[in-house]
Amino acid sequence: xxxxxxxxAIEVRNLACRRGGRPVFEGLSFNLSSCGALVLKGPxxxxxxxxxRLLAGLLSASAGxxxxxxSDNSAGTEELGTNCHFYGHLTGLKTAMTVLENIxxxxxxxxxxxxxxxxxxxxxxxxxxxxxxxxLSDGQRRRASFARLLVSDRPxxxxxxPSVGLDAxxxxxxxxxxxxxxxxxxxxIAASHLGLGLGDAQVIRLGGEAKAA
Amino acid sequence: xxxxxxxLKRDVRLAIRDGNTGGMAxxxxxxxxxxxxxxxxxxxxxxxxxxxxxxxxxxxxSALLSLDGLFQADFEDGALDLFALSDPPLEYVVAAKAVAxxxxxxxxxxVAAPFLAILMNIPADGLWILILSMTIGTPGLSxxxxxxxxxxxxxxxxxxxxxxxxxxxxxxxxxxxxxxxxSAIFGGNPVPSLLILGAITLFAMGLAPFAAAAALxxxxx
Numbered sequence: 001x002x003x004x005x006x007x008x009a010i011e012v013r014n015l016a017c018r019r020g021g022r023p024v025f026e027g028l029s030f031n032l033s034s035c036g037a038l039v040l041k042g043p044x045x046x047x048x049x050x051x052x053r054l055l056a057g058l059l060s061a062s063a064g065x066x067x068x069x070x071s072d073n074s075a076g077t078e079e080l081g082t083n084c085h086f087y088g089h090l091t092g093l094k095t096a097m098t099v100l101e102n103i104x105x106x107x108x109x110x111x112x113x114x115x116x117x118x119x120x121x122x123x124x125x126x127x128x129x130x131x132x133x134x135x136l137s138d139g140q141r142r143r144a145s146f147a148r149l150l151v152s153d154r155p156x157x158x159x160x161x162p163s164v165g166l167d168a169x170x171x172x173x174x175x176x177x178x179x180x181x182x183x184x185x186x187x188x189i190a191a192s193h194l195g196l197g198l199g200d201a202q203v204i205r206l207g208g209e210a211k212a213a
Numbered sequence: 214x215x216x217x218x219x220x221l222k223r224d225v226r227l228a229i230r231d232g233n234t235g236g237m238a239x240x241x242x243x244x245x246x247x248x249x250x251x252x253x254x255x256x257x258x259x260x261x262x263x264x265x266x267x268x269x270x271x272x273x274x275s276a277l278l279s280l281d282g283l284f285q286a287d288f289e290d291g292a293l294d295l296f297a298l299s300d301p302p303l304e305y306v307v308a309a310k311a312v313a314x315x316x317x318x319x320x321x322x323x324v325a326a327p328f329l330a331i332l333m334n335i336p337a338d339g340l341w342i343l344i345l346s347m348t349i350g351t352p353g354l355s356x357x358x359x360x361x362x363x364x365x366x367x368x369x370x371x372x373x374x375x376x377x378x379x380x381x382x383x384x385x386x387x388x389x390x391x392x393x394x395x396s397a398i399f400g401g402n403p404v405p406s407l408l409i410l411g412a413i414t415l416f417a418m419g420l421a422p423f424a425a426a427a428a429l430x431x432x433x434x
Contacts, residue, residue, distance in 0.1 A: 056298055058433050081298045090291020096230040097223075108219045109299040148295075 008069060008083065008155045008187065009033040010055075015064035017050050024050055025206055026063065032189065034155075035182045037201035040191040046207030048191035049088070052158045055189065057081035084156035085110075089164075091145035095134040099125055099144045102133060103151055110152035119150035124173065139165045150177065157181060159190040171196075216301045217309045224313030227286075238275040238318040239325055245271040246329045257334045264333035265343070265394035266387075272322050272347065273383050276354040279318055280379065281372040283310060283362035284429060293366075297433055303426040311359040311421065312352075319351035335398065342397035346410060350390045353414035356421035357382045363425035366432045385413050 009032065016026035024047035032038055040048045053059040055066065057080055068080055093102045103116040120129055123143040133141060142165045149157060157178070163171045175196065178188050190196060249267045253259060287293040296306045323344060330343050361379035368374060393406035 056294075058294060058297060060434065082300055084298065086294055086298055088291060088294065090289075090294065092287075092290055092292040092295045094223075094227055094290070094292070096227055101226075105219060105223050106295065106299075109216050109296075109301065111300055 008185075010080070010156070010187070011067040012055075013065050013067065015051075015054065015066065016062045017047055017054055017059065018062040019047075019050060023062075028064070028204070028206075030202065030204060032187050032202070034185045034187065037178070037182060037188040037198045038190070039196065039198055039201045039203050040189070040206060041193065041203060042206035048206055049160050051206070052086070052088070052160050052189065052191055055080060055156075056084055056086045056158055058086070080156065083154055084158050085149040085152075085154045086158045086160075087146060087149060087162060088160040091141050092148075093133045093141055093144055096132060098130050098132055099136070099147075100129045102144065103147050106148045107151035110148075110154070112151055113153040114151050116147070116151050119147040120144065122150055122173070122177065123147045124170065139167060139170065142166060143170055146174070146177075155186050157186065157188045157190075159188065159192075161192055162190055163192060163194050163196060216299075217305065217312075220306060220309035221313045221316070224310055225316050228313070228317040236321075238279050239321040241278055242271050242275040242322050243325060243329065245274065247332065250332055260334040261336065261398060264330065264335045265339070265391045265398070267333060268326060268329060268343065269347075269350075269387050269390045269394075272326070272351065273354065273380070273387060275322060276318050276351065276358060277376050277379060279314065280358040280362045281365065281375050283314055283359060284366045284425075285362070288366045288429075288432065293429060294433065297430070303429060304422040307359055307363070307425045307429070308356075308418070308422040311355045311418075311425075314358070315352050315355040319347075319355055323347045323351060335394070339394050339398040342403045342407075343394050346390045346393040346403075346407060349407060349410045349414055350386045353386050353410075353417040354383060356414070356417040357386075359421050359425045360428065363428035363432070366429060386410065389413065 011031050013029050015028040017024045028051065030038060040051055042048055050059060054061055066080060099120055100116055103120055107116050117129060120126065123146055125140065125144055125147065128136065128140060133144065136144065162174055166174065178196070178198065182188060188198065190198065246268055249263065250260060253263070284293065287296065297303055299306070326343055326347055327340055330340055335343060358379050361375045364378060365374045389406045389410040393403040393410060395401070396403040396406060
């Protein structure tokens with residue numbers, strides 16, 4: 001992997017989220033600096049996915065601020081949006097295109113850093129490169145979707161239940177990739193019920209009172 | 214510009230592989246226009262009189278036909294989230310997708326139009342103006358349509374709502390597209406109509422990416 005050292009830090013202060021007029025959570029605060037990781041835990045509907053979408057700038061916060069590199073970015077999270085990778089339940093893959101075509105497309109749009117074929121190889125998809133996504137299994141699709149995070153360099157990974165649908169060896173692969181990413185100075189924020197390979201991560205439990213643990 | 218072409222190529226490729234969008238629009242266009250000589254009967258002066266209106270109205274409807282898929286598929290499979298986070302802004306993505314929509318619907322319609330013009334007894338004088346007016350006007354259809362498609366992206370049955378939103382906005386294009394051709398056939402000057410048509414298209418191309426991108430951002434909330 002290329003040696004990029006990101007010097008990015010995120011500070012979240014008193015973030016609150018409302019969905020459909022109903023408060024989901026409020027008073028969410030945390031700091032995350034280069035090489036750091038954060039795991040969001042909590043029951044269904046406690047706002048794990050909403051938090052990730054909020055950080056990506058896909059949702060707007062009802063209160064609170066998001067500060068990037070110490071600067072006030074509360075006016076809009078656009079800056080963070082183009083600094084992050086979002087990996088969620090929806091893969092964004094086009095079933096009519098091959099795995100390679102899909103990944104190459106996102107690489108070109110996000111700024112390529114690694115050959116798409118190599119990124120797919122890291123996800124164990126070497127033999128599936130030229131198959132249309134239509135015939136892939138759910139787990140294979142999710143791995144293909146994860147290859148998108150590898151082809152372009154962005155410091156923050158926002159992962160929504162990254163281990164869902166993956167077999168044991170793929171979960172292990174995921175752990176290695178997250179460790180690699182953090183070793184290069186990247187940050188990982190994951191919403192997950194499971195431990196993942198982020199034993200040293202900060203843990204925030206949403207639902208009831210949201211506070212950094 | 215590079216990412217513009219990347220999105221354009223992807224959407225055109227998807228339209229061709231899915232096989233419904235482009236081909237369906239042209240087939241619909243051909244069938245609708247062909248119905249008129251059969252229904253009205255072989256009276257050539259009457260056909261020539263209604264030809265421009267029939268061809269333009271059919272073009273409007275066939276452009277509409279494929280609009281609801283413009284953002285819907287990307288919204289449902291999560292690609293729209295990823296577009297929102299990509300380096301090029303969403304406005305840029307919308308513009309590229311509208312151009313792709315034009316390539317798979319507008320362009321084939323323009324190619325098919327001269328053949329239908331013969332069927333509708335448009336004299337040779339009108340033929341070039343027909344092609345010219347469609348070339349100028351159809352990009353406007355795709356861009357205005359993008360606003361309607363973006364506004365209805367969260368609705369599963371948005372297909373019925375898009376025409377209601379978009380057709381009223383298509384009326385100026387219909388009026389000036391038809392009047393340019395009629396002027397050419399019946400001895401007037403088509404240039405003013407073509408200029409207004411060009412102005413409408415340019416206005417749509419300037420405004421629609423911002424309007425549609427705003428609608429898409431609201432849809433992602």
